[in-house]
Amino acid sequence: MMEDKIRRHVEGLFEQTAPTKKAVELQEEMIQNLNDKYKDLMSEGKTPEAAYNIAIAGIGDISSLLAQFEVDTMYYDEEEDIYISEAAQRKSAMLTAIAVMMYILCVLPLIILAIAGSQFVTSIGVPLMFLMVAAATGLLIYNSMTRPKYGRGPDSMVEDFREWQSDKHDRKAMRRAISSALWSITLVVYFIVSFVTFAWHVTWIIFIVGAAIESIINIFMKK
Numbered sequence: 001m002m003e004d005k006i007r008r009h010v011e012g013l014f015e016q017t018a019p020t021k022k023a024v025e026l027q028e029e030m031i032q033n034l035n036d037k038y039k040d041l042m043s044e045g046k047t048p049e050a051a052y053n054i055a056i057a058g059i060g061d062i063s064s065l066l067a068q069f070e071v072d073t074m075y076y077d078e079e080e081d082i083y084i085s086e087a088a089q090r091k092s093a094m095l096t097a098i099a100v101m102m103y104i105l106c107v108l109p110l111i112i113l114a115i116a117g118s119q120f121v122t123s124i125g126v127p128l129m130f131l132m133v134a135a136a137t138g139l140l141i142y143n144s145m146t147r148p149k150y151g152r153g154p155d156s157m158v159e160d161f162r163e164w165q166s167d168k169h170d171r172k173a174m175r176r177a178i179s180s181a182l183w184s185i186t187l188v189v190y191f192i193v194s195f196v197t198f199a200w201h202v203t204w205i206i207f208i209v210g211a212a213i214e215s216i217i218n219i220f221m222k223k
Helices: 002-013 021-043 048-057 063-071 086-105 108-115 121-145 157-197 205-222
Strands: 074-077 082-085
Touching: 002 021, 002 048, 021 048, 086 121, 086 157, 108 121, 108 157, 121 157, 157 205
Parallel strands: none
Antiparallel strands: 074 082
16 A cells, blocks of 8 residues: 555655654654645546655655754654754753843842932933843844754655744744733833832833733734
8 A cells, every 4th residue: 555655665764763752753744744645646636656756755855854863852842832952942941041030130220229219220220221121132032033944945845844833933932022021111111100200009000001012912913
């Protein structure tokens, strides 16, 4: 049967690859996709041999993809819905941790100057706060944009699938970066307005406005 022939061909491609969970999952997915493509070609009137040859030709060059399983440990990130290398994940975790730390500490200069009764709360504290927020947001965007991209080859089913995963991950990362920046700016505005007006019983409304803005952004990005 052609299904068995397709399986043997794909298993041959993975012959030199360590049978890790992720490698086996990708292998089985390729087999399923090739079988579906083969059936579609048969329904279009192609002969079994022609349908098989066209389906196999659509795989393209997967040597670079298989090399990742040989050189680096890959794991599946359920939240991001993408395969990520261990080295890339360590780098991403470090940059994200630094960005989060900068977001948390961005109000520290303002608080210190305000407690000390300094007259430079507005002239020095606020610019430092915005500088730290901008740097943290830049780190998140850099982390999203510099991760490895999967190339697009002619009629390559595997590369199409990997590129789709890559694009989906980019959209999620950008959405998180925008959300983080929005809430950091909201927090900054809250402290500035509160320290200037001392109307703490009213300024909490700023957070409601921030939530409304985030909802509008989410609706816009979904559409």
